[in-house]
């Protein structure tokens with residue numbers, strides 16, 4: 193590195209900005225003049241240029257696919273609740289749930305429906321429950337009936353906030369221990385949603 | 395990039411995911427941190443997109459990204475960084491020539507190591523400028539500092555990198 197002729201710091205900074213197109217017209221003149229008249233300035237310019245080029249050659253890295261939004265979860269939700277999800281699918285589903293409010297809501301609704309069905313075997317859905325109530329129309333065909341059955345059950349221990357469904361209905365007695373044991377997987381994913389730990393397999 | 399009221403969070407994820415991921419990766423050298431950041435930022439974008447008021451979308455997004463990143467750093471109180479995995483994921487079909495790409499793979503470990511030696515402010519400014527591709531104004535907006543500060547940080551960052559990197563003869 194040449195220590196004899198050094199370009200002053202200000203000019204050096206202007207040359208850095210120049211490469212990024214971030215100069216005022218006056219500053220531009222200053223740089224152009226230096227580059228036309230000063231060998232040392234040219235050498236300095238080349239060095240800055242080289243550093244900048246090196247940084248810009250750093251590739252953008254691919255985001256692990258499980259972090260990007262895929263299709264919404266459908267069948268996987270049941271499998272997820274049943275603990276029957278393939279190991280490979282687990283990080284994908286967890287990551288999706290962490291960022292997708294709709295699927296989390298669906299999961300909660302599906303879950304409530306199961307509790308209801310299990311707690312009240314053989315019971316027909318009461319007529320006052322509108323089957324189509326509060327279910328997003330654009331998808332979830334298959335879940336509708338189950339969810340409608342469930343809407344009479346209050347969310348008991350679901351770790352995430354469930355939508356407007358839960359509040360005003362009559363609670364049904366459900367063993368919390370039973371609930372929790374069935375939902376350890378859910379709880380570990382949903383605690384705060386932000387804190388989901390997913391291993392970063394490349 | 396101007397305001398875009400019809401942008402969904404999925405759009406944001408696909409359009410900016412790699413940049414957000416690369417931002418964190420280059421700042422920490424740690425893929426897990428980078429993945430955490432992408433996840434958190436997308437969640438915030440999802441929650442905030444409705445309330446996003448017209449203005450610079452880039453500025454908004456990168457302010458969220460940067461603040462989320464810094465919060466994460468504070469919480470974790472800096473665990474040691476891990477070395478880059480073998481090579482990087484290369485974007486085949488991007489504009490650099492194959493030779494340049496190969497050279498960049500060989501170089502990237504050194505460059506990453508050098509980056510990690512910069513003071514945070516310089517590292518962040520250089521990464522936002524050269525890796526993410528923001529303008530000085532956007533960086534100033536994201537980091538909430540004057541443009542003059544951005545100019546000086548990028549310049550000083552590059553000067554330090556020049557000293558840290560060993561150049562082929």
Ligand SMILES: [Zn+2]
Pocket residue numbers: 263264265288292293294295
């Ligand atoms: Zn979803």
